[in-house]
Amino acid sequence: MDQNIAHFVRVLRRAGLRIGPAATLDCIEASRTIDIGNRVEFYHALASCCMKNPEDRLVFDQAFQMFWRNPRLMEKMRDLLLPSLTREVDGDGEEDPNLRRVDEAFGSAAEPDPQQDERESIEIDMSMTSSATELLQTTDFQMMSTAEIAEAERAIDAMRLAFPTRPSRRFSPASSHGRLSFRRTLRRMARQAGMPLPAHEKRQQRARPIVVICDISGSMERYSRMLLRFAHALTQRRGTVHSFLFGTRLTNVTRQMKDRDPDAALRAVSASVEDWSGGTRISSALQSFNRNWSRRVLGQGAVVLLITDGLDRDEGGDLGFEIDRLHRSCARLVWLNPLLRFDGFEPRSGGVQTILPHVDAFLPVHSLESIRQLSDLLQRDMAPGWRSQTLASWHHRLHDIQAEQTAGGGIG
Template sequence: MTSPASPIGEARLAANLMHFARALRAAGLPVGPGKVLQALEAVEAVGLGNRRDFYWALHSVFVNRRDQRPVFDQAFHVFWRNPDLLKRMIGMMLPGMRVPPSPDQKELSRRVADALRGPGAAGEEQEKTEIQVDAAFTVSDRELLQAKDFEKMSADELAEAKRLMARIALPVAEAATRRHRLDPTGPRIDPRATLRRMLRQGGDVAELVRSRRRTRPPPLVVLCDISGSMSRYSRMLLHFLHALSNDRDRVYSFVFGTRLTHVTRHLRHRDVDVALDAVAGAVQDWSGGTRIGATLHEFNRVWARRVLGQGAVVLLITDGLDRDAGEGLGREAERLHKSCRRLIWLNPLLRWEGFAPKSSGVRALLPHVDDFRPVHNLNSLADLAGALERTGPRRHGGMRAWLKGMA
């Protein structure tokens, strides 16, 4: 048996790490040649005697954000499962390979399965499919992607969805401000401007100067849940928040799980990867529990006066599953609702037709929101953009009636 310290063993180890890095890159992780060299140095430092040390050595190199951990973990346990499986995956000789499930192994995500299967894995059948897609790629393919749940997308589909998401404009109906601008047909007479015109004309009575109120889009405040139950959607929605933050001014972004984190400054960076890395470094409670009432209390106490001025619109992105069973949530949601122009709740659970407000967190939130919408695919984001363009009275009473009817 070849020793790992021998030249042949080192060559095989380098080849295995290279194939593992390719699988991670195909699954969506940002892995380049430099990280392969760093991984080789890390493995040489810790050795191959302990599988746990080997796992964490590779983890320290390839994982930069918390949302990358599940992909790395699944890929690691499948790729390094046993020598026979490793040979088959390296050689790519069995494209239709199915790994028998074990009690300690979770079901593979589609991204990891596609990555480990590798390019060209379907042989002639895949080649035929590629030719067919190249010849008949129509609008219907994009429509299918727009209607597809983020949770069910492959790595390539997620990448395409992120590109489409960056193009979604989120207009908010303009609101009148206290300032005025000159307008010959305005409804208000501007006495100061009229007097100045009279002085310029030697005191003669001049034509009255008219004005009207200036309008501008109100501030947009986003509160995004990053707990474990929302992690699959929050990763995609952070890309959406990054596009919003770089498309318009006065966008304030917060993420929360068991605590509230202000990430507006991090999402201002033009490069989305740098921005999300900064967010991951700032957040300490990623994919943990959810304390919606406590985080809304902190927002109302610390941030409401700073960011909710001038009739802000608030987007609350959460599934409403609260670890504290809705304790204090209704009171804090009511205060938030009274402090903003509109409170819109985006909930991925609404993708199910049989959704019912059974949890205490959902029932505490519903009476205090103006709009209740799903957020699980590109179409739902486009519908949100259309809803924000329309102005209208609060739907506070409508939410109460809907909740009463579902009881």
């Protein structure tokens, strides 16, 4: 039984659940304290050790049903050569993307039929080209299968990214446009026997530094990992990128992100962060950043990417003061919130209402398409006073909600 439980935990890990070797020991210990013949008790014992987030329940339920439904199945899993299993679904129903990770963990991909004719094979190949790629662009990271996540990571690594720019103090020669350069004009006159030939110059553009402050709490786990992939791709370009992670504490991972291999960089980041998939203390993390790092990394017109869902659990912090200080210290503050993937999202939580008035852009970050939109935004000219066009509508909605809450007796 202990070996079967270890195999089951490995299947859950392959399906995308963030559990380690300690979960195997916990499951074995929990199974010894219950009636092993009671399926309900056995289910809840394993669930209490393996499910870290509410989103894991659907994957766990499906894996539990498929793994433990046939006692003879255990004998065939000694070396993890899992058989192909199929789930009974309605013919007209649409398959839940969450459950595809379980199928892949069990190795349920059907073998190609050698009797298929050549014409049918060509049709299948053609259907998986442009349409599958377009669908992947808009698929939520939380709904992606393991293979789709790997494909999305490769797409992020291949993106052509550009840094936002700012005017420099230096000037470069211009052909005909720009301001008149008296120094270059005098030099040209000296070479042309005193003939006054005007020379023009234009101001150079320099890349702005980018500072990434990413929430790695349990509710942000899948999104933070994909955004770290994006931050790594930015770091490999010519420019300055500083990366910070926070859950219950702030961690500087800039040095780890400089590794050219994205997988090695993320492994180094995981090893250096102690509060991954834990709680969320936004105000304390911003206070630590403002006190210890803001003067070091927010010079030269830096752009800050704040990646969080805004669900602050820090009761003793002053989130309003810290986010206002951060906004005043940087050139632009862009808030990336995966909750914007929901069409009915409204700024009703206290953390969202506190942060929203102090940002220059409020954007979703849940798919490849949203990351491409972020990349396009960073290439725009962020002149003084710049703000996202969609921000005004969020401010109007926030004002209406606060008025409703005030009339109803406070924030619910």
